[in-house]
Amino acid sequence: MRRSNGRWTGLRAIFGARSRCISPASARAGGFVVKVAPRSSARFVAAPPAEAAVVLIFGPDRGQVAELAQTLVRTVADDPTDPFRVADLALSALQDDPALLGDEARSMSLTGGRRAVRVRGAADALTKQVSAYLDDPSPDAVIVLEGGELQARSSLRKLAESHARAAAIACYPDEGASLTQLVTETLAAHGVRIAPDALRYVGQQLGSDRQASRNTLEKLALYAGDGGQVSLEDAEQAVGDIGESNLDALAQAVATGQSGEAQRLVQRLFADGTNPVQVLRGLVRHFGRIAEARAHVDAGMEAEAAVGNLRPPVFYRAKPGMVAAARGWTTPRLQTALDRLLRAEIDCKTTGMPAELMCARAVLALSAAAPRQRARR
Incomplete structure (x- = not known):
């Protein structure tokens, strides 16, 4: 009609x-x-x-x-x-x-x-x-x-x-042809090609969240470089398990005070079988990188430059959150956060309490303690 x-x-x-x-x-x-x-x-x-x-x-x-x-x-x-x-x-x-x-x-x-x-x-x-x-x-x-x-x-x-x-x-999880299209189109936007066996491997690693999958593919494109081609070996080294991407997203949510998102992500990690101790150690790594950047800020460096100096480099989509964290978290507060995470790991191993509960409590406590007002430096 x-x-x-x-x-x-x-x-x-x-x-x-x-x-x-x-x-x-x-x-x-x-x-x-x-x-x-x-x-x-x-x-x-x-x-x-x-x-x-x-x-x-x-x-x-x-x-x-x-x-x-x-x-x-x-x-x-x-x-x-x-x-x-x-x-x-x-x-x-x-x-x-x-x-x-x-x-x-x-x-x-x-x-x-x-x-x-x-x-x-x-x-x-x-x-x-x-x-x-x-x-x-x-x-x-x-x-x-x-x-x-x-x-x-x-x-x-x-x-x-x-x-x-x-x-x-x-919106349902990408699979089959739609997943292949997501991989090839995201990489093609960076001029990156991918070998058939690498494409199959990447498809197997991607999870049920489009945003997390796209973040993983952006990292793969960054690894390959503009105009590069992704081999199976490249994919294995750069992508790993999608749980790592979800863990990265959790760490960013915790550090920037997104309590609701942090709780959602930690429960997803548990549902995917991620060990609570692995989650806590991922948070320790992330807060350790924030502390490294903050040390440069304390020495007079701009937060953007301090984050830019981190190695391995921070994924570009994660940079705004990392810069905000480097501005907002003071060195004493970062030390307190790291101590809290280490205590939570010990509790997971020694108290007999459910490890997932101990981990989730630490996630909630840190995201609630994240600075809301960030002074520019």
Whole structure:
């Protein structure tokens, strides 16, 4: 079916052959199914149709959920950090003030352009608010909902999958062809090629989180260098087990005070079979590197330069967090943190208490103690 303004044909091109487009009247009643096919998700968030007023991105792959949401916000508002065009709302705030969602979406941007309203942790508690907003959505805003594993019976998911002005994107772990595509495209962006046996090995090592997988591939590209080719030996040396990437992410979350993310990551490591002592030792290594950089800062060096001097070099995506940690953590506080980690390892081995509990407590304590105000140096 076609409309002169291209509305329905444009949507069908994005959503793929499985989407149904019936009559405009039925569409207005919610009959137009807007489930974005996984293969079309990247294309959708890069060029969303104008009629998509609400986009729900959900699923077990939280890294992919965050990545697609960030891309969509950037597409709509250009700069995800622009306070005039982007509103970042917590579920609790929306529960306290049911009118807040619509108010933010309908607010005028002082700098012009469309607004993006991003809601993390979206759940069925928002269904009524979202449904009410969709009755009269703003043409100048897109609401981006980030959800977890919403089951098929979820009222929010049903609404997003059935309403003519909403869309739903399910994010499941990369596997098979999609995993191969992720590896080759990420490396190709750096001009790096990969041998077939190395590609198979890397695919076996990558886990169920798109963001963690992409970080691992970025490290592999850095190892190979622009224009390089990755052999099986290169892959074995540079990639290792994906658990190391998750451990790196945990260390960064702890050092920068992201308590919720740190707890999520440590539980994922436990679920993947990572030993709590291994987790604690990974944190000791990370805080030791922060202490090394901080020593240079104390001697008068800029934090960026101090982090740049670390060997092996800090992965570029991790540099902002490492620089912030080198600024914020003083040498005495770093020593206290290292002592806390060493005590936790001893407790894991000697107290008879569950090692995972001892480790998780240390993670929570350190992330809560991380400096929130960072003086620039």
